[in-house]
Amino acid sequence: MKIHRYIYNLTYCLLIVILMTSCKHDKEHEYHSVTDKIEAESKNYKGIKTSSETFIDGMNLFEVTENEITFLIPTRKDKIKSYKCTECHTQPLAKMQTNDIKKAHWNIKINHADANTMNCVTCHNSDNMNDLKSITGHSIDLNKSYKLCSQCHQKQYKDWTGGAHGKRIESWANPRASMTCVNCHNPHSPGFDTKWPARFNTQKVKERK
Amino acid sequence: MSDNKKKWFTLNLNSKHKQTSSSCGCGKTSGGCNSHQPKKEELSNDAFFEAAVDASIGDERHKDGFDQVFDVKMDRRSAFKKLTASLLIGAGAAASCTSVTSSSESKEKAQIDWEEQFKGNYKLMDDKEKSATVDRLVRSYQLRTGKNINMSSKNAEEDVLFGYAFNISKCQGYMDCVSACVEENNQDRNSEMQYIRIHEMKDGKGFNFNEADDNYYHEVPAEGHFYMGTQCFHCDNPPCVEVCPVQATWREEDGLVVVDYDWCVGCRYCMAACPYDGRRFNWSKPEVPEEEINKNQHYLGNRMRKKGVMEKCTFCVQRSRAGKNPACVEACPTGARIFGNLLDPNSTIRWVLENKKVFRLKEDLGTEPKFWYFMD
Numbered sequence: 008m009k010i011h012r013y014i015y016n017l018t019y020c021l022l023i024v025i026l027m028t029s030c031k032h033d034k035e036h037e038y039h040s041v042t043d044k045i046e047a048e049s050k051n052y053k054g055i056k057t058s059s060e061t062f063i064d065g066m067n068l069f070e071v072t073e074n075e076i077t078f079l080i081p082t083r084k085d086k087i088k089s090y091k092c093t094e095c096h097t098q099p100l101a102k103m104q105t106n107d108i109k110k111a112h113w114n115i116k117i118n119h120a121d122a123n124t125m126n127c128v129t130c131h132n133s134d135n136m137n138d139l140k141s142i143t144g145h146s147i148d149l150n151k152s153y154k155l156c157s158q159c160h161q162k163q164y165k166d167w168t169g170g171a172h173g174k175r176i177e178s179w180a181n182p183r184a185s186m187t188c189v190n191c192h193n194p195h196s197p198g199f200d201t202k203w204p205a206r207f208n209t210q211k212v213k214e215r216k
Numbered sequence: 217m218s219d220n221k222k223k224w225f226t227l228n229l230n231s232k233h234k235q236t237s238s239s240c241g242c243g244k245t246s247g248g249c250n251s252h253q254p255k256k257e258e259l260s261n262d263a264f265f266e267a268a269v270d271a272s273i274g275d276e277r278h279k280d281g282f283d284q285v286f287d288v289k290m291d292r293r294s295a296f297k298k299l300t301a302s303l304l305i306g307a308g309a310a311a312s313c314t315s316v317t318s319s320s321e322s323k324e325k326a327q328i329d330w331e332e333q334f335k336g337n338y339k340l341m342d343d344k345e346k347s348a349t350v351d352r353l354v355r356s357y358q359l360r361t362g363k364n365i366n367m368s369s370k371n372a373e374e375d376v377l378f379g380y381a382f383n384i385s386k387c388q389g390y391m392d393c394v395s396a397c398v399e400e401n402n403q404d405r406n407s408e409m410q411y412i413r414i415h416e417m418k419d420g421k422g423f424n425f426n427e428a429d430d431n432y433y434h435e436v437p438a439e440g441h442f443y444m445g446t447q448c449f450h451c452d453n454p455p456c457v458e459v460c461p462v463q464a465t466w467r468e469e470d471g472l473v474v475v476d477y478d479w480c481v482g483c484r485y486c487m488a489a490c491p492y493d494g495r496r497f498n499w500s501k502p503e504v505p506e507e508e509i510n511k512n513q514h515y516l517g518n519r520m521r522k523k524g525v526m527e528k529c530t531f532c533v534q535r536s537r538a539g540k541n542p543a544c545v546e547a548c549p550t551g552a553r554i555f556g557n558l559l560d561p562n563s564t565i566r567w568v569l570e571n572k573k574v575f576r577l578k579e580d581l582g583t584e585p586k587f588w589y590f591m592d
């Protein structure tokens with residue numbers, strides 16, 4: 008009887024030991040899902056060596072903090088061909104609007120909101136042509152033109168600050184550099200045209216016949 | 217498999233040992249398992265001579281040819297290195313009186329080919345071995361074409377897990393990503409291979425891949441349609457990796473599912489196992505015009521492939537590990553593609569996952585793709 012008890016105890020202990028040691032090193036199934044894995048493994052995130060600096064070096068970028076998120080965007084003024092506007096617009100707009108001089112910017116057609124909602128001076132400041140203007144008449148720096156867009160396009164603005172709308176520049180790593188609204192959208196005609204796709208696969212056509 | 221000290225992977229078709237799905241007991245499908253570093257067994261001179269004879273005269277010996285070559289009780293690479301070395305010494309002695317540079321070049325070529333032929337699985341290599349094979353491949357390319365390429369063997373960085381998000385409401389079906397991908401990754405121009413497919417789907421019908429068209433040619437976006445892209449989703453629990461009989465494909469620590477083109481035997485099991493049509497096979501010799509070759513390469517990425525091997529999207533490992541966005545992300549004119557580090561709580565990809573309604577394809581399969589879709 009004693010020996011039976013002994014064997015029984017021994018097996019029991021062995022079983023426990025096996026249960027405790029098996030699967031312990033099986034890192035593969037440590038997490039139930041990749042979402043759990045991301046959550047767990049990013050708790051002690053201390054940053055990485057990979058950086059965007061080599062890629063964005065030399066670009067004219069500046070830092071903005073929007074929606075409590077800080078990132079870099081490209082400057083705008085240095086990319087406008089004839090900035091400052093006051094080089095031509097020496098007088099306020101009203102004084103320059105005469106019949107007998109050649110009209111400037113005649114080729115710009117507004118294809119944005121309808122004429123009831125907006126015209127040139129909805130966004131441009133007719134008193135200070137170097138700046139933009141908010142709906143309530145405050146000056147907006149041309150470099151920060153996103154402030155103008157965000158007045159109406161709040162949802163896009165919020166997505167842009169988070170990174171769901173728009174595009175990163177060059178690198179996924181930090182420091183984050185993102186394009187600003189006017190890098191993709193022409194503010195006078197912000198929609199995208201239809202176009203032909205970049206390629207057509209003739210082999211696929213043959214294969215599927 | 218504890219008695220398996222070989223550094224390569226064999227099928228052990230007739231062996232008594234039971235084959236487990238992984239070369240080491242820990243069951244990891246990605247990376248190496250450090251606790252099971254195979255021991256290298258060096259041989260005495262006599263034993264080596266025996267082995268070398270074994271390996272060279274094949275059928276005349278008692279074992280069958282396969283066993284003779286592969287069951288030499290030593291590290292296969294060092295065995296063949298020794299063999300090559302002795303062969304070259306012999307050849308060198310004969311050729312030394314008529315030494316010409318071209319012959320030393322062809323000798324070098326032969327040596328490279330020989331060593332490449334018998335190198336181990338990249339997955340199990342240490343850093344030195346990795347850079348050695350990369351150096352050989354670069355040198356070999358130089359000897360063959362007279363041109364220089366840049367090839368990296370950069371490993372995954374700690375605290376990085378790559379992830380991808382795709383905005384269905386932004387994609388307009390322009391296919392600029394497809395073109396950029398083909399050029400970046402040196403994909404076969406003859407068979408017009410493309411890792412990315414853009415599916416044109418009818419509005420209001422959900423994801424209906426049976427009725428979708430991935431090879432449209434009309435102005436886009438077409439009225440009443442939406443577009444979505446598919447490619448390899450770099451599953452965190454990749455079924456393609458499980459089925460590979462030779463472990464030529466695996467998940468790296470940063471989440472990239474990669475293929476060692478030199479270890480792949482072309483059985484296409486992985487292609488059948490992938491629920492997302494993420495893999496592409498080279499039915500013919502892939503060809504890229506010399507002037508179009510992207511010379512910035514990675515061993516696990518866009519280096520030149522050969523006929524009969526599997527390949528797929530690697531999230532442009534040659535770019536992403538350097539810090540750059542994949543080519544498709546960079547090429548997309550609508551910003552529908554978002555890429556980044558899932559482990560960085562402040563990354564844009566994390567913002568998307570936390571603030572948008574994201575979903576993945578065939579989530580119920582448990583493959584855990586690291587590729588999310590979302591809408592504005």
Ligand code: SF4
Nearest residue numbers: 448449451456490494
């Ligand atoms: S999408 Fe397919 S090829 Fe890519 S990791 Fe998943 S199963 Fe493998």
Ligand code: SF4
Nearest residue numbers: 460480481483484486
């Ligand atoms: S085709 Fe290559 S990578 Fe795929 S399962 Fe076969 S050997 Fe493995």
